[in-house]
Structure formats: structure tokens, C-alpha cells
Amino acid sequence: xxDQNIPLVEMxxxxxxxxxxxxxxxxxxxxxxxxxxxxxxxxGAGKSTLIKVLSGAYRRDGGDILINGEAAEIKNPRDAKxxxxxxxxxxxxxxxxxxxxANLYLGRELRTKWGTLDDVAMEANTREVMGRLNPNxxxxxEPVKALSGGxxxxxxxxxxxxxxxxxxxxxxxxxxxxxxxTAQVGDLIKQLKREGIGIFLISHDIHDVFDLADRVFVMxxxxxxxxxxxxxxxxxxxxxMIILGKVPPGAVPGPGAMKVA
Amino acid sequence: xxxxxxxxxxxxxxxxxxxRPEGNLVARFFRATEIDTRMLGMIGALLIIWIGFHILTGGxxxxxxxxxxxxxxxxxxxxxxxxxxLVIVTRNIDLSVGSILGFTGMIMGVLQAQYLPQLLGxxxxxxxxxxxxxxxxxxxxxxxxxxxxxxxxxxxxFIVTLGGLLVWRGATWFVTSGQTVAPMNPSFRLMxxxxxxxxxxxWSWIVGIIxxxxxxxxxxxxxxxxxxxxxxxxxxxxxYVLAGVGFVTxxxxxxxxxxxxxxxxxxxxxxxxxxxxxxxxxxxIPHGIAIPVLIAIAAGIVMTFIATRLRFGRYVFAIGGxxxxxxxxxxxxxxxxxxxxxxxxVLCAIAAAISTARLNAATNAQGELDELYTxxxxxxxxxxxxxxxxxxxxxxxxxxxxQSLQSGMVLLGIDTPFQRIVVGIVLVTAVWLDTVYxxxxx
Ligand SMILES: Nc1ncnc2c1ncn2[C@@H]1O[C@H](COP(=O)(O)OP(=O)(O)OP(=O)(O)O)[C@@H](O)[C@H]1O
Ligand SMILES: [Mg+2]
Numbered sequence: 001x002x003d004q005n006i007p008l009v010e011m012x013x014x015x016x017x018x019x020x021x022x023x024x025x026x027x028x029x030x031x032x033x034x035x036x037x038x039x040x041x042x043x044g045a046g047k048s049t050l051i052k053v054l055s056g057a058y059r060r061d062g063g064d065i066l067i068n069g070e071a072a073e074i075k076n077p078r079d080a081k082x083x084x085x086x087x088x089x090x091x092x093x094x095x096x097x098x099x100x101x102a103n104l105y106l107g108r109e110l111r112t113k114w115g116t117l118d119d120v121a122m123e124a125n126t127r128e129v130m131g132r133l134n135p136n137x138x139x140x141x142e143p144v145k146a147l148s149g150g151x152x153x154x155x156x157x158x159x160x161x162x163x164x165x166x167x168x169x170x171x172x173x174x175x176x177x178x179x180x181x182t183a184q185v186g187d188l189i190k191q192l193k194r195e196g197i198g199i200f201l202i203s204h205d206i207h208d209v210f211d212l213a214d215r216v217f218v219m220x221x222x223x224x225x226x227x228x229x230x231x232x233x234x235x236x237x238x239x240x241m242i243i244l245g246k247v248p249p250g251a252v253p254g255p256g257a258m259k260v261a
Numbered sequence: 262x263x264x265x266x267x268x269x270x271x272x273x274x275x276x277x278x279x280x281r282p283e284g285n286l287v288a289r290f291f292r293a294t295e296i297d298t299r300m301l302g303m304i305g306a307l308l309i310i311w312i313g314f315h316i317l318t319g320g321x322x323x324x325x326x327x328x329x330x331x332x333x334x335x336x337x338x339x340x341x342x343x344x345x346x347l348v349i350v351t352r353n354i355d356l357s358v359g360s361i362l363g364f365t366g367m368i369m370g371v372l373q374a375q376y377l378p379q380l381l382g383x384x385x386x387x388x389x390x391x392x393x394x395x396x397x398x399x400x401x402x403x404x405x406x407x408x409x410x411x412x413x414x415x416x417x418x419f420i421v422t423l424g425g426l427l428v429w430r431g432a433t434w435f436v437t438s439g440q441t442v443a444p445m446n447p448s449f450r451l452m453x454x455x456x457x458x459x460x461x462x463x464w465s466w467i468v469g470i471i472x473x474x475x476x477x478x479x480x481x482x483x484x485x486x487x488x489x490x491x492x493x494x495x496x497x498x499x500x501y502v503l504a505g506v507g508f509v510t511x512x513x514x515x516x517x518x519x520x521x522x523x524x525x526x527x528x529x530x531x532x533x534x535x536x537x538x539x540x541x542x543x544x545x546i547p548h549g550i551a552i553p554v555l556i557a558i559a560a561g562i563v564m565t566f567i568a569t570r571l572r573f574g575r576y577v578f579a580i581g582g583x584x585x586x587x588x589x590x591x592x593x594x595x596x597x598x599x600x601x602x603x604x605x606x607v608l609c610a611i612a613a614a615i616s617t618a619r620l621n622a623a624t625n626a627q628g629e630l631d632e633l634y635t636x637x638x639x640x641x642x643x644x645x646x647x648x649x650x651x652x653x654x655x656x657x658x659x660x661x662x663x664q665s666l667q668s669g670m671v672l673l674g675i676d677t678p679f680q681r682i683v684v685g686i687v688l689v690t691a692v693w694l695d696t697v698y699x700x701x702x703x
Pocket of ligand 1: 018021022023041042043044045046047048049050090203204
């Protein structure tokens with residue numbers, strides 16, 4: 001945690017609505033290098049929508065995004081990747097009909113000196129990365145459709161860490177994983193954190209993320225209830241924030257905090 | 262009715278062979294050679310259709326003459342089917358290919374018959390090439406326009422190309438106010454086949470040898486690549502089997518093409534023109550492979566390369582599998598769509614060149630219903646309308662299956678209305694069997 005003053009990512013007053021629904025309203029959130037920030041909230045709170053603005057999947061209606069203190073133009077997923085933002089989507093966003101290697105390199109294929117796809121090299125690298133992540137994984141030649149939910153999730157995670165990410169967004173990354181694979185992802189997060197990568201970890205279940213996270217942001221009905229360092233609050237207090245929007249003394253209230261009389 | 266059962270049973274055999282692996286040996290053979298059983302089923306179907314017609318026609322079908330004609334008749338739809346695969350893989354459809362064929366054919370017709378002779382002189386050697394390029398450019402522009410409307414204005418491809426079907430057919434009429442343009446330029450006509458438009462015995466053998474060398478090179482290269490990264494390799498005997506099957510196919514095809522001789526009047530004219538004395542038993546000049554067939558094969562190779570070896574092809578399949586994932590991966594999915602339709606337009610123009618050259622005329626009705634045969638070829642060839650699945654080779658084989666059915670029925674003297682009924686039923690049956698096959702393969 002070297003550069004404590006300048007956040008890696010700063011999203012300020014982000015708003016986005018679909019039709020009449022304010023999916024995210026004036027949300028402000030930040031992330032420092034080597035930090036794990038958990039974004040918590042009930043189903044439909046707006047977590048995925050908020051981080052999709054950062055990953056370029058959605059265009060915001062209002063607000064600013066700053067990367068390393070400078071205003072960032074993120075209009076599509078390609079822009080986000082240029083800033084070193086890699087995303088594991090909740091829906092995984094894998095192409096079912098092609099194999100793991102094709103998915104890992106989708107949009108960034110390795111090519112031979114002739115300009116053709118270097119499938120062999122891509123498969124070799126894929127075997128290596130997947131070996132680190134999920135040593136039991138063997139089905140490299142099959143379309144991803146033939147994989148289990150957890151194996152598909154491993155593919156999505158591998159894709160995000162394959163290219164040197166500086167900012168990693170993980171939207172419910174362990175939803176489909178077994179205990180062993182979940183632990184592996186936990187180790188991976190700690191390792192990436194040591195390398196100075198900033199990680200947004202999205203979840204609706206506090207138990208998944210509380211021990212991994214340095215700070216938590218809680219969202220409710222599209223608004224940020226508040227944020228806190230995990231060392232300053234208890235799980236129960238965070239649970240109160242998620243369910244009731246009640247901000248404990250150790251946390252900083254946001255626009256979505258329950259108004260206390 | 263008899264021919265109907267003949268054309269459907271082959272597909273049925275395709276499902277049974279895979280559903281019930283006969284013993285260990287067969288299963289091991291397929292695993293070792295990595296042969297696609299689906300493709301094998303299609304080849305089996307084709308062979309059964311051929312043999313069935315051969316028997317029904319009393320030995321007229323499997324003759325050098327008929328097979329050679331079959332290859333030429335298939336060429337135009339086969340060229341378009343290679344592009345239709347990419348269109349359907351991305352969950353789109355192109356109903357306008359027949360009309361684009363008609364329009365670009367007419368453009369090439371008037372270019373070589375009316376405008377270019379005035380501009381360049383009557384027998385300028387470049388007329389055919391300029392006309393061809395002109396048609397290709399027009400086809401590409403039409404495809405680009407349609408692709409642009411589909412991708413950027415978000416009008417469904419079904420509607421855009423249905424509109425195109427009407428617009429380009431109407432536009433064809435306007436080029437000459439409905440008049441047929443003929444004859445075509447002699448060099449241009451070579452693209453249509455015939456005695457002149459075939460490469461003869463020697464060149465056919467050269468092409469055959471090159472094809473055999475290419476097969477060896479491909480197998481050796483694949484082995485080498487797998488070795489480089491320590492991937493499992495096919496057993497050596499399997500490689501030999503594959504190479505052997507390839508050789509037999511290629512050499513067989515060349516022999517058939519060389520066994521079909523020029524018609525006697527053309528040969529006589531040729532002999533007179535070149536001062537060759539007319540021999541006792543007549544002059545037997547082999548046709549060799551027809552140029553339109555070479556064009557179709559070239560189109561197939563290029564399109565397979567694009568679909569499997571280039572980034573563009575990878576994107577096409579990824580978009581077909583999951584459009585949202587492709588977009589999130591940073592692929593410019595709209596531009597890929599535009600390029601697919603542009604490519605389709607170019608292929609329509611190439612098909613139009615073959616078709617106008619073969620007919621020696623550009624007519625208003627050229628390519629009518631071809632959109633349906635093209636789509637049917639792709640679908641019979643294993644392209645899934647759900648997107649994400651399909652091969653170029655399969656689609657070309659599908660075109661051959663369709664054309665075989667039609668030619669066979671013509672040989673049997675079956676009327677056109679009944680031919681259509683049969684083709685329609687076969688199409689539905691083939692796709693149903695394919696669905697069954699896929700459901701079991703899962
Ligand atoms: N593409 C969209 N079109 C319309 N409404 C949307 C869209 N995406 C999200 N929403 C709405 O925005 C709100 C927030 O959704 P979001 O997916 O961000 O929730 P979430 O916090 O990620 O929930 P979960 O824990 O279930 O993943 C929901 O009410 C949802 O219906
Ligand atoms: Mg979500």
C-alpha cells in the first residue's frame with residue numbers, strides 16, 4: 001500500500017438508469033493498489049450495474065471515473081482493458097461453443113508471424129494458467145458448453161488474470177465453485193493483492209468476502225449505504241447495513257444510509 | 262416415392278452408426294483418426310444417394326459425364342454456401358443471395374457485352390477481368406450496405422435481406438429493362454466450364470498431385486505442432502489412413518474428370534481448327550477438372566482458412582456462441598457483421614460469374630430460388646440455425662447433396678414440381694435427423 005493518497009480507481013457520483021429504474025444513483029466508490037474492496041448488497045442492489053460501468057459494459061448517465069487520479073474515458077470494454085481493467089462477470093460471459101483457450105484469448109488472440117491464429121501457443125499457455133487455478137481441469141479441447149459450472153467459472157477467472165490486470169473486478173467469482181476451488185480463488189486473491197493489483201470483489205454474501213476484504217462498500221436500492229474498513233466493523237454491523245441500511249459508528253455513511261431521527 | 266426413401270435413409274444410417282458404436286475396434290478407429298462422425302455420415306448419405314440413383318436410372322448416374330456435370334452444376338451454390346455458413350453461424354440469415362447473384366450477373370453481363378467493348382475495344386484481353394472485378398465490387402458494396410443496416414441500424418437480417426431479395430431482383434430488371442444479355446466474352450465463359458472451360462488431362466493431374474502434397478503437408482505440420490507443445494498425437498497408422506483416404510479421393514476425382522471426353526462435334530471442330538487429322542475411332546480429349554469447380558474449391562479453401570485460422574473467423578464463431586460475451590471481450594461485433602455480409606456479397610458475385618458464364622447469358626431470373634438452395638446446403642451441411650456451429654466443407658458437401666438429388670431426379674424424368682416437394686421434405690428431414698444426432702452426442 002504505497003501510494004495511499006491517489007486511488008487506483010475512483011468512481012464519483014455514478015448514476016445509471018434503465019428506463020424508469022434508477023439502477024445506480026450517485027454512487028461513489030474507490031480502490032487503492034493492493035487493496036481488496038468488497039461491494040456488498042442484496043439482490044438487485046445495483047452492484048453488478050455499478051461495476052459494469054467501470055468495465056465498459058454500460059455507459060453511465062452521470063458521474064466521473066478517475067484512474068490514478070486522471071479522468072478516464074471508458075466507453076466500451078476495449079477502453080476498460082486499455083486501463084488494465086479485467087472483469088469476471090457474474091454471467092461469466094464465455095462463448096459456449098469454443099474451447100477454453102479460445103475463450104481465454106477472445107479478443108486478444110496470439111498470432112503467428114503469418115498473422116494466423118497461433119492455437120498451439122494459446123493452448124499451451126491456457127494449460128499452464130488453468131493448471132495453477134484448477135489442477136483437475138483436463139478438458140481443453142472441448143467447447144466450454146461441455147464444462148461444469150465451476151469449470152466454466154475457472155475459465156472466466158483464468159481469462160481475467162491471463163493478461164496483466166491492474167484492476168480486477170470479480171462479480172460473484174465463487175458462486176459456482178466447490179470449497180476447494182473457492183479456497184484456491186481466495187489464495188489467488190491474496191497473491192494478486194501482494195502484486196499490487198486492486199480488486200473489487202462483489203458478493204451478496206458477507207461470509208464469502210469479509211476475511212479477504214480490506215474495506216467494504218454496501219449498496220442498497222442503487223445507492224451506497226456506506227463504507228468501512230473491515231477492521232472497524234463486525235460482520236453483524238455490515239449485515240445491518242445490507243439489510244436495514246443502518247450505518248454503524250465505525251463506518252462512513254453514504255447517500256443511501258437510513259435516516260436516523 | 263422410391264427416390265424419397267433413398268434420399269432419407271442415408272441420414273438415418275448416420276445416426277445409427279454413431280449411436281451404437283459397433284465394438285471396440287470401430288470406436289477406437291474413430292478416436293485415433295479423429296474423424297468427424299457427422300461429416301462421415303454426410304459422405305455416407307451422399308454415396309447412398311449416388312448409388313441409389315445409379316440403380317434407379319439403370320446405370321446413368323455414376324458415369325464420368327454425369328459426375329462431371331454434377332460438379333459444375335454444384336459450383337455456384339457451393340460458392341455461396343461457404344459464405345452462408347458464416348452468416349448463419351452469427352445467427353443471421355441472408356435471403357438476398359439469389360437476387361444479388363442476379364444483379365451482379367447482369368452488371369457483369371452488360372459490362373462485358375456493352376460498355377467495356379466500347380471503352381477498351383472489342384476483343385481487349387482484360388474485358389473478362391474488368392467485368393468480373395466490377396461485379397465483385399458491386400456485390401461487396403451491396404453486402405456492405407445490407408450488413409451496415411443490420412449491424413448499425415439494428416434491423417433484423419431476415420427483414421433486411423428479404424427487402425434485398427425484392428430490391429436487387431427489381432434492380433436487375435432495370436439494368437436492361439428486362440432484356441437478356443448475351444453472349445458473354447469468350448474468356449469470361451471459361452469460368453462456366455464446358456470443353457474449353459476445363460483444364461485438361463495434364464493440368465488435372467498436376468492439380469491432383471498438388472492436392473496430395475498439401476494433404477501430406479497438413480498432416481506433417483499438425484504433427485509437428487502437437488509435438489512442439491507435447492500434446493497427444495494421433496497414432497502413426499491413423500495418419501497413414503487419413504493420408505490414404507485423401508489420396509484415393511483426390512486421384513479418383515481426377516480420374517473421373519479425365520474420363521469424360523469432349524463431345525464429338527467440339528472435338529471435330531477443334532481438330533479442324535488445329536489441323537489434326539480425324540482418327541478412326543474419333544478424337545478423345547479429356548475434359549479434366551472444370552474451372553468453375555476449381556473456383557468453388559478455391560473459395561472453400563479460402564473460406565475455411567478465414568473461418569478457422571484467422572481472428573475474424575474466431576470472432577464470427579464467438580459471436581454466434583454468445584454475442585454478449587463477444588462484445589464484453591472487446592470484439593467489434595458490429596463490424597464483424599458488416600464484414601460477413603460484405604464477404605457474402607462478394608461470393609454471390611463470384612457465383613454469378615460462374616452462373617452467367619455457364620449459361621452464356623445474363624438473365625432476369627438468374628439465381629431465383631438460389632437463396633433457398635444455399636441456405637439448405639449450409640443447414641444440411643451441419644450449420645446450426647441456433648448459431649455458433651458450422652463448417653465450410655460441410656456446407657459444400659450439403660450443396661453437392663442437394664444438387665445430386667436434383668440431377669438424379671432430372672435423370673429419372675421427375676417433373677419440377679415433384680422435385681421441389683422432394684427437396685423440401687429432404688431438407689426438413691435432414692435437419693430433424695441432425696437435431697436428433699446432436700441431442701445424442703451431448
Ligand atoms: N440491462 C438492464 N436493463 C434493465 N434493468 C436492469 C438491467 N441491468 C440491471 N437492471 C436493474 O438494475 C437493478 C440492479 O441490478 P444489478 O444487476 O446491478 O443488481 P446486483 O446488485 O448485481 O444483484 P445480484 O446480487 O442479484 O447480482 C435491478 O433492479 C435490475 O433489475
Ligand atoms: Mg449482480
